[in-house]
Amino acid sequence: TAGAAPAFAASPAAASVASADSLAFDPDGYTEITTTISTGDGDKEVTYHFWSAITYVTDPVDETYQSLTVSVPVSIDGTAVDATDAPILVSNSIGGYLPSSVSTNTGVSSSRAQLAIAAGYVAVEPGARGRTLVDSSGDYYGTAPAAIVDLKAAIRYVRYNAGTIPGDTDKIVTAGTSAGGALSALLGASGGSSLYDDYLSELGAADADDVIYATGAWCPITDLENADGAYEWNWGTNTLSSGEEVDQDVSADLTALFETYQSGLGLTADDYGTITADNLDDYLLATYLEPSATSYLADLSDDDRTTYLSSNTFITWDGSAATFSWSDYLDHVGHRGKDAPAFDAFDLSAGENNEFGLDTTEARHFTDYSLANDTSGTGGSSLDSDIPGKLDMMNPMYFIGDGNDDRAKYWWIRTGTKDTDTALTIVGNLALSLENLGDDVNAALYWDAAHGADEDPDDFITWIGDVTG
Numbered sequence: 372t373a374g375a376a377p378a379f380a381a382s383p384a385a386a387s388v389a390s391a392d393s394l395a396f397d398p399d400g401y402t403e404i405t406t407t408i409s410t411g412d413g414d415k416e417v418t419y420h421f422w423s424a425i426t427y428v429t430d431p432v433d434e435t436y437q438s439l440t441v442s443v444p445v446s447i448d449g450t451a452v453d454a455t456d457a458p459i460l461v462s463n464s465i466g467g468y469l470p471s472s473v474s475t476n477t478g479v480s481s482s483r484a485q486l487a488i489a490a491g492y493v494a495v496e497p498g499a500r501g502r503t504l505v506d507s508s509g510d511y512y513g514t515a516p517a518a519i520v521d522l523k524a525a526i527r528y529v530r531y532n533a534g535t536i537p538g539d540t541d542k543i544v545t546a547g548t549s550a551g552g553a554l555s556a557l558l559g560a561s562g563g564s565s566l567y568d569d570y571l572s573e574l575g576a577a578d579a580d581d582v583i584y585a586t587g588a589w590c591p592i593t594d595l596e597n598a599d600g601a602y603e604w605n606w607g608t609n610t611l612s613s614g615e616e617v618d619q620d621v622s623a624d625l626t627a628l629f630e631t632y633q634s635g636l637g638l639t640a641d642d643y644g645t646i647t648a649d650n651l652d653d654y655l656l657a658t659y660l661e662p663s664a665t666s667y668l669a670d671l672s673d674d675d676r677t678t679y680l681s682s683n684t685f686i687t688w689d690g691s692a693a694t695f696s697w698s699d700y701l702d703h704v705g706h707r708g709k710d711a712p713a714f715d716a717f718d719l720s721a722g723e724n725n726e727f728g729l730d731t732t733e734a735r736h737f738t739d740y741s742l743a744n745d746t747s748g749t750g751g752s753s754l755d756s757d758i759p760g761k762l763d764m765m766n767p768m769y770f771i772g773d774g775n776d777d778r779a780k781y782w783w784i785r786t787g788t789k790d791t792d793t794a795l796t797i798v799g800n801l802a803l804s805l806e807n808l809g810d811d812v813n814a815a816l817y818w819d820a821a822h823g824a825d826e827d828p829d830d831f832i833t834w835i836g837d838v839t840g
């Protein structure tokens with residue numbers, strides 16, 4: 372009755388129930404927003420319900436980062452939509468392994484999340500800790516594996532609230548670009564792994580699993596402990612933008628390490644057999660680079676194609692397909708973006724050195740080679756004992772190599788042919804290792820595109836519908 376209600380509301384039992392389940396999603400805690408979203412199919416007027424920054428763990432280290440937003444479309448161009456069973460796109464905006472916050476967002480933020488709600492899907496945008504965060508005692512609290520632990524906690528929060536949070540929690544799709552693409556790929560590859568459990572329970576993550584259905588990854592900066600060698604194998608003959616060569620001995624050493632690594636992967640491709648450092652260039656050329664140029668050229672007008680081909684005479688165009696050599700492609704790209712080693716810098720100056728910082732140590736080596744060649748004066752005789760385990764926790768290739776059955780089985784992988792932030796082999800090996808496990812992989816390169824490109828955003832949204840439908 373109306374008279375009894377205040378007494379119940381104030382009762383200790385009611386209060387303790389509320390605090391015991393502070394991870395319960397409040398279905399009514401939204402604001403309604405109407406906005407215009409431009410899509411490949413024209414502008415759409417979307418009315419959606421927006422839940423601003425929800426802390427996704429019970430014991431956050433820093434709520435500014437450990438929170439997520441939820442956006443659920445309710446009408447599109449005046450037609451009501453019901454997203455109860457829609458796929459859920461979990462789209463991060465992490466770059467550079469830096470901290471990423473959604474805590475002050477006032478609506479759906481990234482263009483990828485906007486396209487998702489304009490297609491009738493649910494969009495979750497999670498924040499996560501990043502490598503530069505330091506507390507008052509000087510402790511780095513956002514270094515590896517903080518970002519992936521936070522993202523997994525966000526996934527667990529969503530699944531824990533199945534039935535009250537709109538969307539189908541069996542159809543969670545992740546997305547991200549660069550470091551965010553690496554973390555998206557890692558979410559997909561490591562789903563269901565118990566490796567992170569201690570970190571997750573320390574934060575009070577929700578009691579649910581973190582299995583991902585499908586994963587989108589753009590220019591993932593991943594496989595970090597093998598990326599220096601991959602970089603030299605790929606870009607080793609290119610000069611820096613200053614015109615200078617990198618240290619050729621270092622480049623040769625790292626290339627040799629990569630050759631061993633590539634053979635050890637034991638990946639196979641039709642028409643090639645085992646992919647080694649010797650046939651990898653031919654494989655990448657025929658599988659990705661030539662088809663990328665072909666589709667770019669096919670889409671140009673006859674005049675524009677003629678102009679492009681006359682200033683890029685290394686390409687042979689037979690009227691329907693582009694062919695060229697690997698070394699001409701490398702010349703076409705021109706300069707390399709990074710010095711050698713690209714990721715584990717001898718002087719600890721790379722962002723990735725900071726990503727593997729610990730406690731009050733801002734940056735550490737994570738490869739034996741760079742440790743042995745340390746110029747920072749802080750290197751010991753062997754990698755710190757926690758490093759191998761952290762490398763595994765940060766590397767999708769570890770889980771794929773292990774054949775993790777709980778991994779995502781649908782993959783959308785993209786990068787630009789002029790992206791020299793990492794080697795093309797990173798994307799090539801990620802895609803091929805998943806194909807070798809039998810997964811459904813949609814991988815392609817954007818011709819002449821630089822780091823961070825996404826040239827077919829609407830196709831990704833369509834793909835989500837296809838693979839979840």
Ligand code: DHB
Pocket residue numbers: 465466467468548549550551592722723792793
């Ligand atoms: C990113 C770019 C890099 O070159 C790198 O080493 C790590 C991350 C990024 O754009 O997220």
